[in-house]
Amino acid sequence: MSDLTLTPNIAGADDFYAELLAAHEGLDKSASDALNARLVLVLANHIGDRAVLSKALKAAAFKE
């Protein structure tokens, strides 16, 4: 079973973070919420592995 990566894994962390903020630039709260929701779904589908997704949900909720 694959593990959830919780150690640094993004090369160019600052760049990525800036890109994330930029994607929300100029959006109101509901448009931003919608973008976040779509992003979660796109990423979740890319990961695909159900066990990893469950671990990610727990990790994000600080339940692990």
Next chain:
Amino acid sequence: MNKIFEVPLYAYERSPDQDASSPARHKVIVIGAGPIGLAAAIDLAQQGIEVVVLDDNDKVSFGSRAVCYAKRPLEILDRLGCGQPMVDKGVEWNLGKVFFDDRQVYDFNLLPEDGHQRPAFINLQQYYFEEYLVNRVRELQEAGAPIEIRGRNKVEAIGTHADHVKLEVETPEGSYTVEADWLIACDGAGSPVRSMLGLDFVGRVFEDNFLIADVIMDAGFPTERWFWFDPPFNRGQSALLHKQPDNVWRIDLQLGWDIDKEREKRPENVIPRLKAMLGEDVQFELEWVSIYTFQCRRMEKFRHGRVLFAGDAAHQVSPFGARGANSGLQDTDNLIWKLKLVMEGKAPESLLDSYDMERIHGADENILNSSRSTDFITPKSEMSRVLRDAVLDLSEQYEFARPLVNSGRLSVPCTYDGSPLNSADALLDGPARTRPGSPCLDAPLGDGFLLPKLGDKFILLTIDADAPDLIEEEGIEVTRLALSVKDDPTMELKRRYLGDNDSAVYLIRPDQHVAARRATFDETQFRHAIRRATGKE
């Protein structure tokens, strides 16, 4: 309004039981002549068991009810002798479209698998379904089968005893008492029998109202299932359009929670809503308009001594996914052969507890699926709506999001995994879809099909394997059905039942579920399997 609603199908007639000096005793009484009660009674009568059906009404069901029937229930109805009229009259459909806001986001084709006698789905008004069942009862009566329907016989009280049940029945000519060895309660979601016995019915009510209308119109809409999320004509809510025979269309419009039901039902309020949906110029006539709230709940146990609950009386689901009548038919399919063996002393009474176990498994699966569809269609928190809308928006652009769209998962039969009646799977790498506990998959056999050959008895299906033509194990007769992969040039029989094996032997229950399988016949193992499948091991 359709005439069929007004004609008494089983008008009240005085029964000799009403003049008996001491209560008459029947083998089985079924309460409720809805689809499930009628199916139970037909199954019993076909197997030669005497049965009386009591119903407080004398007509087909009232209002907009079931529309979609899935393949497995049609196969069960074939066994009961009423599959053909259903399919002949019903409307077949494969294409669905999903709309979000003012646009179509995608369409899908159910792409039914080849090599099945019955289609994946048909649409048919519930009143036709009930009429065909009553016709079948009449046909059985003419052939001398011990079956009777008593209209306007309302069960008022029930007394349960160790070996029988006693009923007080109210008729237009006063009340009478009658007894039965066994009682099957198919008296619907509001089950008076359940209340009379003080039994629970717990679950979830969805705080939403739906306007359900059946309209008659000559419109150019195709034979497809159209589902709208948040359309301009019903903002913030959902809508459904689905075709039935005779140019009748089913329309569901979600209305929300805080509404005045009586007001919403009035034609002057309904018609503008429908015009907004269908177009101003479409001419239509209302057949039925009802307002429903939906629930998902079930009884904790379906068997209470000599009283067995089936259909909506035992479990209720929201209609997204068409699981009500469809699953009720699977209840009686599971129950009747077991009851017959118990009544004939060929199986222990405890076999009936497997009805409870297997059909609760089925009900839980249906409740889970219906609840999830309802949660997607009617999001109950801000974030669940945001996520739902995100799925819909993505589904327009990207294929990956389409499986997440849930406007109802259509009914499929459940596999009784873990049932005590199953023997461990002994067919190495056998196809998973026909593992023990599964309903048998149909397969083409030249100019016929597999399922009609299974019937309603225990069968030993051999595919390119030797076995005796008949095995008898403690009163249970098992007849061999000998086939070869050569019987099916399309090779579906091999794909569905053998996989990579050269041969297989299946023990098949009277409800056409697999009880055991192995590559070759082994007498000791199959005798064990027969004993297990009848609650003796």
